[in-house]
Amino acid sequence: MRYLHNLAVSHIATGAALLGTGGGGDPAINLLIARKAIETYGPVKLIDVNELPLDAWVLPVGGVGAPTVGAEKLLSWTEIDESFAVSNAALPGGAYATMPIEIGGGNALLPFVLAMRHGLPVVDADTLGRAFPEMQMSSLALDKVPMRAFSLADEKGNTCLIKASNPSWMEALARPVIDAMGGAATACAYACTGEEVRTSALHGTVSLSERIGRALMDRDVNRGDPLAALIAETAAHVLLGAKVVELETKTDGGFVRGGVTLAGLGADNGRRVEVAFQNEYLLATEGTSLLATTPDLICILDRDTAMPISTENLRYGARVTLIAIACHPKWRSAAGIRATGPRYFGFGFDYVPVEKLIGSTL
Amino acid sequence: MNYRLGIDVGGTHTDAALLDSRLNCIATVKVATTADVTEGIHRAIAKLLEDAAVERQQIRFAMLGTTHCTNAIVERKGLQRVGLLRLARPATLALPPLSDWPQDLHDAVDPVVAVVHGGYEYDGRLLSEIDPVEISKLVSSWHGKVDTIAVCGVFANINNAQERQVEALIRSIAGPDIPITLSSEIGALGLLERENAAVLNAALGAVAVQITNGFSGALKALGMTHTVAYIGQNDGTLMSIEKARKYPVLTIGCGPTNSLRGAAFLSGYLDAIVVDVGGTTADVGVLAQGFPRQSSVAMDVGGIRTNFRMPDILSIGVGGGTVVRVVDGKISLGPDSVGYRLNEAAQVFGGDTLTLTDVSIAAGIAPRFATGEVRATKELCRMAFDKAMALVDEAVDRMKTGAQPVPVVLVGGGSVLLSETISGASVVVRPPHFDAANAIGVAIGDVSGEVDCIVDLPGNTRHEFLQRLRNDACERAVEAGADPQSTVVIQQEVTPLGYLPGQTARVFIKAAGKLAVA
Numbered sequence: 001m002r003y004l005h006n007l008a009v010s011h012i013a014t015g016a017a018l019l020g021t022g023g024g025g026d027p028a029i030n031l032l033i034a035r036k037a038i039e040t041y042g043p044v045k046l047i048d049v050n051e052l053p054l055d056a057w058v059l060p061v062g063g064v065g066a067p068t069v070g071a072e073k074l075l076s077w078t079e080i081d082e083s084f085a086v087s088n089a090a091l092p093g094g095a096y097a098t099m100p101i102e103i104g105g106g107n108a109l110l111p112f113v114l115a116m117r118h119g120l121p122v123v124d125a126d127t128l129g130r131a132f133p134e135m136q137m138s139s140l141a142l143d144k145v146p147m148r149a150f151s152l153a154d155e156k157g158n159t160c161l162i163k164a165s166n167p168s169w170m171e172a173l174a175r176p177v178i179d180a181m182g183g184a185a186t187a188c189a190y191a192c193t194g195e196e197v198r199t200s201a202l203h204g205t206v207s208l209s210e211r212i213g214r215a216l217m218d219r220d221v222n223r224g225d226p227l228a229a230l231i232a233e234t235a236a237h238v239l240l241g242a243k244v245v246e247l248e249t250k251t252d253g254g255f256v257r258g259g260v261t262l263a264g265l266g267a268d269n270g271r272r273v274e275v276a277f278q279n280e281y282l283l284a285t286e287g288t289s290l291l292a293t294t295p296d297l298i299c300i301l302d303r304d305t306a307m308p309i310s311t312e313n314l315r316y317g318a319r320v321t322l323i324a325i326a327c328h329p330k331w332r333s334a335a336g337i338r339a340t341g342p343r344y345f346g347f348g349f350d351y352v353p354v355e356k357l358i359g360s361t362l
Numbered sequence: 363m364n365y366r367l368g369i370d371v372g373g374t375h376t377d378a379a380l381l382d383s384r385l386n387c388i389a390t391v392k393v394a395t396t397a398d399v400t401e402g403i404h405r406a407i408a409k410l411l412e413d414a415a416v417e418r419q420q421i422r423f424a425m426l427g428t429t430h431c432t433n434a435i436v437e438r439k440g441l442q443r444v445g446l447l448r449l450a451r452p453a454t455l456a457l458p459p460l461s462d463w464p465q466d467l468h469d470a471v472d473p474v475v476a477v478v479h480g481g482y483e484y485d486g487r488l489l490s491e492i493d494p495v496e497i498s499k500l501v502s503s504w505h506g507k508v509d510t511i512a513v514c515g516v517f518a519n520i521n522n523a524q525e526r527q528v529e530a531l532i533r534s535i536a537g538p539d540i541p542i543t544l545s546s547e548i549g550a551l552g553l554l555e556r557e558n559a560a561v562l563n564a565a566l567g568a569v570a571v572q573i574t575n576g577f578s579g580a581l582k583a584l585g586m587t588h589t590v591a592y593i594g595q596n597d598g599t600l601m602s603i604e605k606a607r608k609y610p611v612l613t614i615g616c617g618p619t620n621s622l623r624g625a626a627f628l629s630g631y632l633d634a635i636v637v638d639v640g641g642t643t644a645d646v647g648v649l650a651q652g653f654p655r656q657s658s659v660a661m662d663v664g665g666i667r668t669n670f671r672m673p674d675i676l677s678i679g680v681g682g683g684t685v686v687r688v689v690d691g692k693i694s695l696g697p698d699s700v701g702y703r704l705n706e707a708a709q710v711f712g713g714d715t716l717t718l719t720d721v722s723i724a725a726g727i728a729p730r731f732a733t734g735e736v737r738a739t740k741e742l743c744r745m746a747f748d749k750a751m752a753l754v755d756e757a758v759d760r761m762k763t764g765a766q767p768v769p770v771v772l773v774g775g776g777s778v779l780l781s782e783t784i785s786g787a788s789v790v791v792r793p794p795h796f797d798a799a800n801a802i803g804v805a806i807g808d809v810s811g812e813v814d815c816i817v818d819l820p821g822n823t824r825h826e827f828l829q830r831l832r833n834d835a836c837e838r839a840v841e842a843g844a845d846p847q848s849t850v851v852i853q854q855e856v857t858p859l860g861y862l863p864g865q866t867a868r869v870f871i872k873a874a875g876k877l878a879v880a
Contacts, residue, residue: 053371
């Protein structure tokens with residue numbers, strides 16, 4: 001158990017932006033909210049998975065919907081408080097702790113806000129290890145942990161408690177509700193026991209994002225080479241140094257979909273790579289060949305600072321580095337690939353681990 | 363032969379440079395900036411024309427770069443009191459307006475803010491209706507408390523109808539003359555950033571009037587009524603006086619942009635590190651293919667987030683007026699500076715303060731341009747100078763992208779104080795007219811043309827369609843005076859509007875090219 005202050009939360013926000021693989025919403029906004037909360041309530045308690053009683057309820061929380069909506073329609077307290085109230089009431093004895101549903105993007109910090117406001121600790125784990133666009137894409141769903149106490153709430157005070165028979169139904173039922181709520185909502189979902197957290201959550205990911213943030217932000221750690229420090233922390237593969245030459249985006253059904261075309265610079269001059277996204281960067285291709293694909297993490301970084309660039313912050317002409325990071329082994333199981341691999345998103349490729357793709361092009 | 367003038371009005375000096383139609387720099391002058399900006403500009407232009415023996419009728423263009431707006435924000439001076447209406451309730455309440463503002467900037471702008479009903483959903487549905495009674499009450503209660511009003515609605519970037527309605531409502535209450543800034547006119551997606559930019563733009567109203575009047579007043583007084591006047595923006599392009607008066611926030615950051623572009627132009631290096639040494643700081647920036655390397659993070663202006671793209675600049679406390687102290691046998695540099703008082707405060711000028719100018723001269727680096735005695739040992743001066751150079755070395759190293767040596771270009775009046783040995787540099791150059799790099803940078807500013815429209819993007823011929831719009835933007839730049847050969851698209855944003863049928867999108871394209879001189 002340890003207490004997190006402002007600096008740690010800032011590092012987590014940056015690490016979360018990277019793990020957000022272009023989506024998950026800009027953590028900067030939730031960071032401002034989290035800092036205001038720390039001012040009011042004091043530092044936030046982070047507990048290790050092993051410190052959780054086996055029978056304690058953990059109630060994860062996150063924002064759902066299009067990240068572009070979150071950047072405009074900033075949070076009110078209402079949606080957090082209402083979603084928590086509705087879900088908490090559905091858990092016998094109430095929640096012992098909260099946890100990020102997804103560590104990628106702004107959602108990494110929402111549990112901190114909830115934790116401070118309602119006096120709970122945060123568990124050092126999440127259920128994705130990155131960001132994904134759909135709600136059934138969770139390690140808890142993969143392990144068939146039952147759906148409990150799933151609620152959605154918006155800033156107008158609308159709430160919706162959904163009892164879905166399986167995770168895909170949860171996504172199917174929630175999506176139109178989120179769209180009706182304005183394309184974004186707060187969700188308490190995947191309520192689980194301490195035992196289920198131990199078997200099925202992805203452990204230590206809050207600390208991981210803190211270490212990534214420190215590698216990118218702290219000069220004493222990265223010694224002026226943030227990309228090298230990031231590679232040391234995550235074993236990231238560098239795919240391309242490039243410039244953004246085309247960008248296409250569309251918001252619908254609570255998703256930001258589109259693609260970005262990168263033209264190689266320097267040693268990569270003459271190469272042309274397309275990266276497709278649905279909230280997150282999902283697939284990188286060069287002509288007809290695959291460079292990297294979901295569920296591995298694809299990130300676009302600023303060429304000079306190695307800071308991650310989200311899909312909504314991509315700009316024509318930006319100088320970038322394209323990297324890929326191996327995902328958690330749970331996503332590389334047959335069920336994991338079925339749930340989050342390229343075929344699921346409609347791409348005509350089979351999943352190949354990024355380290356194999358790198359090997360094949362060398 | 364016709365000519366163009368570049369003028370850079372800094373906090374201390376006003377620099378001017380005269381370029382001929384082949385862009386050869388004919389003459390430069392430096393005069394003190396005056397409290398009444400007009401006088402300084404007038405004197406600089408008059409002196410320049412006299413020095414170069416050029417008739418005022420031959421001056422076809424005059425470009426002004428100014429750090430007044432940036433300085434006003436950084437120094438929290440001359441800012442107007444702003445009332446802000448955020449059209450968003452019941453959304454956004456966890457993060458009230460200006461939450462990320464430092465206290466001193468908050469105090470300077472003395473803002474009155476309110477989150478009122480209004481805003482749109484992403485798909486154009488109403489988030490909530492605006493309530494004219496709620497707004498009327500607030501605006502009436504602000505009478506005498508604010509000089510100007512900013513309005514920022516949720517998703518106003520895709521639908522500005524509410525912002526326009528509120529503008530009309532404010533005018534009906536507070537009179538037709540109150541300056542109003544609508545966020546939809548200056549910013550893109552991102553409520554907090556757009557809101558900050560709108561409030562800054564509103565707060566800069568008086569500074570904008572002062573500087574634009576100063577510029578046009580000076581031109582008028584000199585009888586240069588035929589000269590076309592431009593003001594430099596942060597992206598290295600030029601805008602009209604009228605536009606600058608309405609959107610002064612767009613000039614923020616143009617100082618470093620002008621100095622970097624001037625350095626590229628003067629040195630001929632397109633990829634280099636530029637060190638611009640002034641009276642208080644040395645600003646280190648990077649040229650990539652002739653353009654300033656942009657900061658990719660949401661840019662801090664005076665400590666707050668905006669979504670403007672700015673040159674990535676590292677400022678260090680190494681300037682001509684930087685104060686040198688010896689405390690317990692240890693040398694410390696700045697970060698304070700005697701600033702514009704250098705000519706009276708520095709020891710070489712007969713003053714009492716030991717400055718970087720003094721130690722550089724005593725150490726035998728800078729030419730002895732003043733005769734006063736430096737009351738410190740040569741050894742101490744050398745140590746202080748080495749310390750300053752170590753800071754420069756480190757800053758250059760931090761801004762580099764790789765380990766290999768790169769060219770370093772020194773510009774700015776204070777750059778004579780530095781030695782031409784910088785670790786990590788492949789070559790160090792101080793080009794001719796280095797002390798007027800800013801004025802030259804704005805004089806060579808690009809002319810731009812924009813397309814900002816809502817269109818139905820055809821699915822199968824999208825690329826061709828966007829290409830046509832890109833061509834339109836280029837054509838507009840050419841109409842505005844750009845040379846067709848050099849005109850390229852510098853910015854392109856396609857924002858889909860889900861609330862309209864089909865593939866409707868707001869398309870913003872900006873093209874820019876060199877000013878045609880034929």
